[in-house]
Amino acid sequence: MDVSQLPGFYAIAAADPGRLAVIDSDGTRTSYGELLARVNRVSHGLRARGLGTGDVVAGVLPNGIDAIVMVMATAQIGLYYVPINWHLTASEVAYILADCDAKIVVTGPDHAVPGGEIGTAGLAEGQPTGAPGERTSGAVMWYTSGTTGFPKGVQRPLPGVAPEQLVPAYQWFLGEVVDLKPGDDVHLVTSPMYHSAPCAHTQFALHLGHAVVVAPKFEPVTILELVERYRVNNAMMVPTMFHRMLQLPEEVRGKYDVSSLRQVIHTAAACPVAVKQQIMDWWGPVLYEYYGSTESAIAFAVKPHDWLARPGTVGRPAPTFEAKIVDEDGAELPPGEPGLIYVKSAMGTFEYRKDPEKTAASMLGEWYSPGDIGYLDEDGYLFLCDRRTDLIVSGGVNIYPAEIEAALLEHPAVADVAVIGVPDEEWGHNVVALVQPAAGVTPGPGLTAELLEHCGPRIARFKHPKEIEYRSLLPRTPTGKLSRSKVREDYLSEG
Template sequence: MDVKQLPGFYAIAAADPGRLAVIDTDGSETTYGELLARVNQVSHGLRARGLGNGDVVAGVLPNGIDAVVMLMATGQVGMYYVPINWHLTEPEISYILSDCDAKVVVVHEPHAKVVPTADVGTGALAEGQPDTAPADRSSGAVMWYTSGTTGFPKGVQRPLPGTEPEAIAPLYAWFFGEVVDLVPGDEVHLVTSPMYHSAPCAHTQFALHFGHTVVITPRFEPVNILELIERHRVTNAMMVPTMFHRMLQLPEEVRTRYDLSSLRQVIHTGAACPVAVKQGIMDWWGPVLYEYYGSTESTIAFSVKPHDWLARPGTVGKPAPMFEAKILDEKGDELPAGEPGMIYVKSGLGTFEYRKDPAKTAASMRGEWYAPGDIGYMDEDGFLFLCDRRTDLIVSGGVNIYPAEIEAALLEHPAVADVAVIGVPDEEWGHNVVALVQPVEGVEAGPELTAGLLEHCAPRIARFKHPRVIEYRDELPRTPTGKLSRSKVRQEYLDAM
């Protein structure tokens, strides 16, 4: 059946119940009809517990069918769904549950002790409930918790649309089509990252609204990803730059073993991607990398398609449809093309607020404009280039130095598996540039490697940007989606001084 004219998951599942919806982490398959039946049962089950429009449901769930069910069940009965990182400690999970006022919590069996009052899986909610559509359907929303750079995490809450899902699905389908060329039809989406993060969660949801088959991985493993792409003829996926770097480190004989010709869109976000890394993947996979820049708060604010990026390597794109952007200096004055400053965006897709924190909401805004916290500049044609996060900026000898630029240069060296560049206080210079390098397995850390890395930097970045100190680490802290925690690296380094 041609699903291109059907407005989203619920309509597609009703019209084409035999369509393959999900291939789970264990290889088990669920059709659209089976998924909709379970989703409807859980929607009824939530209402049977006394929940209504605007109430909050939380899930402490790994990647898998239960996470998908909770996402789609709350999405048709006007509820907020809070996916929680199951790697968090018990106090961290308890804080989020208290802050969001979750009335129902669903957990995976291993986490049952963390939340003794929670439902283990979706079975209890679904049991005895009808599999027909609930009455008075209305769109829910996902409320992701984000900590930004400091402090306790805060829920990013958007007003509920107040309309049934079928009324808003076409708008979002149009938007995704404009920015990353995704369209409804017989496509296959690969989930490579934890679904408690905003981008993987949103892409899973909209893959189903497009009628795509969703293939779910429990975690990112380079060879497994390549195997799944070949086996299921994956056409689109969402990844982050550190994944690309790890795959490029695979031996040539492994990289050429798999047929990746089905790929049409590999969408990446979450962190700046070094030019050499992105170019290396395009050389391998072809011009299939789509990039967007934004945040949990701003959603997709800028986007760039493969050929535009190849014409302007390093850009994260132009403002997405329904978005405006400008670059401001510290006084709030708009800067001309080519001048780095704070990035501000304004969305036509609606507003947000930090749950229970109007002060934090106000502090992140300048009128209708939101600041994601990054420094960048736009060229004459309106393409944005990122420099770094404001909190990671290094000022040495009165000169602004962006750690991401130095990290990108060092990552081009074949001996570097990972790197974090930080600024360390110095009486004379203000800050010194320090590089903490994780060597590739089998490479010996020492003076010879240090000399090689500095020599490698010479033709790539100006001498004043070169690290004054290079130290070596067995591993660097990254989030499950691949974001480097420079603040944690910096604090650990300073504590050890």
Template sequence: MDVTGLPGFYAIAAADPDRLAVIDTDGTETSYGDLLARVNQVSHGLRARGLGTGDVVAGVLPNGIDAVVMLMATGQIGLYYVPINWHLTAAEVAYILTDCDAKVVVTGPGYAVPGAEIGTAGLAEGQPADAPGERTSGAVMWYTSGTTGFPKGVQRPLPGSAPEEIVPLYSWFLGEVVDLKPGDEIHLVTSPMYHSSPCAHVQFALHFGHTVVITPKFEPVNILELIERHRVSNAMMVPTMFHRMLQLPEEVKARFDLSSLRQVIHTAAACPVAVKQQIMDWWGPVLYEYYGSTESTIAFSVKPHDWLARPGTVGRPAPTFEAKIVNEEGKELPPGEPGMIYVKSSLGKFEYRKDPAKTAASMLGEWYTPGDIGYLDDDGYLFLCDRRTDLIVSGGVNIYPAEIEAALLEHPAVADVAVIGVPDEEWGHNVVALVQPAEGVEPGPALTAELLEHCAPRIAKFKHPKVVEYRQTLPRTPTGKLSRSKVRADYLSEA
């Protein structure tokens, strides 16, 4: 059935119930009609728990059908949905649940949270499969950390209208940015759906009528097998994945037919020019890139041929966005001069939940900064000079040094510590901790093992330092602030 004129998932599922919606991690197939029935049951179940417009539901869920159901159920009854990284420690998860005021939490059997629903079956049980009344759009509220390391929810006002009224605008936007259109397409999920971009792309694949193929985790050969088997036409990836696939032996890479690919969208970290060029030499001109943040969404974008003409750019301002580069005094800079990137858009404002001061600090009037340094060329294409000063981006995941430093400083053997990101060919950056031991403490492998063990209950494994080195002193500014820029420069010069 041609779904081009239908305004999103709920309408498509009602009109074409036999259409294939999801191929789960174990190969189980779910039709649009069956998915809509479960989504409706869960919507009724959430309302039966007493939830109303503006309330919050959280999901600590692995990739799979339950994560999809929660996304689409909350999306039609005016709820905020908070996907939570299940790699986080119990304390980290508890902090987010408390901060977001989640009234219902859904988790998987292996990721139990006290008081949580295990899967969506309990919410759906005994509920009708027809559409709930008074449907109104919900929103996803992703948690992101600032330089303080404490996560904050990025909250947008609810639209106040049914999904069918707002989906066409966002569908138009994605069509303009990455050439995605409604129809018989296959979308491959390669990353955890608790990240903003993979989650958003799953949601809009369904609004476009595409079939969503879900992987539990990224494995290079498995991804290539899935692309060939399902004739995948679009996917979202991060540069680390490209690097790992390029490392496969030539005979392995040549084994797979990838000719079905039309859009492979990448974001989350700077992609080395050589890596991106090699992927396009292999797959053809199919790489679409966008740059932004959880707060700004997609602020800049570049299509394959425009990038090939300007290697290294992350694109021009996306539709509805304006951009400018300013210096430390807030003065706008001309093309070619690096400065802080600021953007604004008519697509909607955001605020950090429960933190108006943090919201205000990120704004310059109507303009928002992701905190990154870059410059615009004469044609308005953005080139990044550096990610925000302290942020570490490893494997496409944001890691905040202050959070790791705080955990290490709880150990009595640590007098001072600086955590920095050091360039790594595969991961983008590795986490390196430079530790000043307390007086009388002997540095060495035994202390390193003790510090990493100390981190285990405090911060997620992916935040743990890959390297721990020891220093007699660490540089600080006259006001006592750690000078990470000096630490980083000294470390790299020594290396």
């Protein structure tokens, strides 16, 4: 069936219920009609629990049908949906749940939280499969850590219209940026849907009528097998994945037919030029890149042939976006001059939930800065010089040093600590903690093991330092501010 004239998932499912919607990680197939019935039942169930427009629902869910149902159900009844990383500790999850005022939290059986619902079955039980009345668009609210280390919800105003009125704008934008079109394509989910881009692309795929294939987890050979088996056309990945793909032996790479791939979209971290070039030598000119943030969404984008003509660029401003580079005083800089990147969009604004001061601090009038340094060339293509000074991006995931430092400083053996990101070929950066021991404490392997054990209940494992080294003194300014840049320079110069 031609779905190009239908405004998104709900309309497509009603018109073509037998169409394949999801192949889950265990191979279970769900049609558009079956998925819509589950989505509608959960929508009714959420309303039956007393939730109304603007209320918040959270999910601590592994990739799969329940995660997809929650996104699509909340999106048609005016709710904010907060996906939460299930690798977080119980205290980190509890902080987000309290901060967002979630009225209901849905979890997987392995990620239960106090008072949570296990899966969507309880919400759906006894509810009708027809569409709920007074449908109005919801929104996903992502939690992102600031430099304080405490996560903040990035909240956008609810549109106040039915989903079908928004979908044409999504479809147009995706067509312009990454050449995705409505039709019979197959989208592969390779990353956890508690991250914004994988979640958004899963949602977009359904609004385009595509089939969604959920990978059990990222393993290079598994991904190649799924691409060949299901003739995957598009996927979202991060540069770490490309690096791991390229480590496969040549004979393994050559076994799989990847000729169906047309758009492999990457974001979340800088991709080394050589890595991106090697993937395109293997897969063809199919890598689409965009750059932005949870707050700014897709601000810059570049298609394969434009990147090949300008290796290293992250693209030009996406449709509806403007960009400028400014110096420390807020003055606009000419092409070729590095400075702080600022963007603004006609697509709307955001605020940090419960934190107007932080919202105001991130803005320059109507302009928002992701906090990164870069420059524009004469043709308006952006080149990044560095991620924001303190941010560590490891495997495409943002990690904030202050949060790790705060956890380590709770240990009585730690007098001071600086956490830095050290370049790593596979992960982008590794987390390294430089610890100044308290007076009378002897550094060594025993202390290192003790500090890592201490991190266990406080911060998620992916934030744990890969290395802990010891220093007699760490550089601080007269006002007490830690100079991470000096620490990083000193560490790297030591080799």
